[in-house]
Amino acid sequence: MSNTIRVALPKGRLAEETLELFIKKGICRDDVVDFDSRKLIFTDEENDISFLLIRNTDIPAYVEYGAADFGVAGKDVLAESKSPLYEFMDLGFGFxxxxxxxxxxxxxxxxxxxxxxxxxxxxxxxxxxxxxxxxxxxxxxxxxxxxxxxxxxxxxxxxxxxxxxxxxxxxxxxxxxxESTARLVANKSLSRAKHVRIKEILNLLEQ
Known part of the structure; x- marks a missing residue:
């Protein structure tokens, strides 16, 4: 499970909309995350992906220091944090x-x-x-x-x-x-071992 992709999501509506997108694109199952649970980490072993539910202002730190491979955060949070992250795409929601x-x-x-x-x-x-x-x-x-x-x-x-x-x-x-919308970001030093899966996820999201 060392190659499991970890995605940091901000608790609340942005997390829900991100999960809807990931499910629609076939990146994860539709029963992985239970928002009514008090759990903070949910893993889809079938698709080698985990979701971490954390406070939105903490997303940049989790991604910058490698605790998460991807993160979803508003442009406002990223601009305020000044973390040196790679911004892959504007997800188009959370305006x-x-x-x-x-x-x-x-x-x-x-x-x-x-x-x-x-x-x-x-x-x-x-x-x-x-x-x-x-x-x-x-x-x-x-x-x-x-x-x-x-x-x-x-x-x-x-x-x-x-x-x-x-x-x-x-x-x-x-x-x-x-103006701010949700962005998909990653650490600039992404793990080579996870490169193939990361590329698959990005390709699915870009379709």
Missing amino acids: CRLCSAGIAGRDNSYRQNMKIATKYPHITKEYFAKKGIMVDIIKLYGSIELAPIAGLSDLIVDLVSTGETMRKNGLCEVETIM
């Missing part, structure tokens, strides 16, 4: 946007030394630096929308899908920083 936002009806124009709360400090700092604007980054891990309402920050930078959560909390989008 969302990374946006700046502030309190609706307030002047949300950019200015020097403004405070921005976000889960994406690297992307945010680089984005504003390119505009020549120095900002104070406040890294948060959840409830980002609360930051400007509570007076913690001037703006936030966060993922937006429909924008409904922001609107319900009295916020409005200011600008789209980047």
